[in-house]
Amino acid sequence: MNYSQIKDIFSSHLDTHGFRKTPERYAILEEIYNRTDHFDAEALYIEMKNKDYRVSRATVYNTLELLVNCGMVKKHQFGKNLAQYEKSFGYSQHDHLICMDCGKVHEFCDPRIQQIINTMQDILKFKVESHSLNLYGHCLGNCDHKKAVNAAMKSHSLN
Numbered sequence: 001m002n003y004s005q006i007k008d009i010f011s012s013h014l015d016t017h018g019f020r021k022t023p024e025r026y027a028i029l030e031e032i033y034n035r036t037d038h039f040d041a042e043a044l045y046i047e048m049k050n051k052d053y054r055v056s057r058a059t060v061y062n063t064l065e066l067l068v069n070c071g072m073v074k075k076h077q078f079g080k081n082l083a084q085y086e087k088s089f090g091y092s093q094h095d096h097l098i099c100m101d102c103g104k105v106h107e108f109c110d111p112r113i114q115q116i117i118n119t120m121q122d123i124l125k126f127k128v129e130s131h132s133l134n135l136y137g138h139c140l141g142n143c144d145h146k147k148a149v150n151a152a153m154k155s156h157s158l159n
Contacts, residue, residue: 028063095135
């Protein structure tokens with residue numbers, strides 16, 4: 001799906017619900033759809049300000065809610081108080097591994113999960129509209145938190 005299709009869907013949602021179509025809202029949409037990661041609202045705001053976009057913090061937060069409501073962005077609470085977002089329209093269902101130390105989020109897709117969903121729908125006569133699977137644990141390899149702790153310990157031992 002290309003950006004013009006995504007923009008058209010968002011425009012239609014804004015029209016349907018009586019919201020103004022502003023350049024700032026479209027800039028936020030484009031910035032999100034150029035990303036490949038999960039992000040929080042504050043980080044998005046700071047990155048856009050650093051790129052000289054003329055957006056307010058309130059506009060970023062309000063636009064994110066509009067995008068969540070129209071299905072263009074998915075909002076996650078990965079066990080922290082901080083909400084994280086990711087683009088969602090036209091992207092396949094996937095699940096997450098979340099490091100409880102550094103907060104890094106790894107995405108994965110395993111077709112066996114869809115098989116389980118299909119089986120449960122058949123057995124329980126239930127229509128699943130969406131699902132979310134978040135697995136929490138600890139990075140065993142390249143963990144940002146462990147790097148920071150090791151650097152602090154190394155710095156402390158030098159003093």
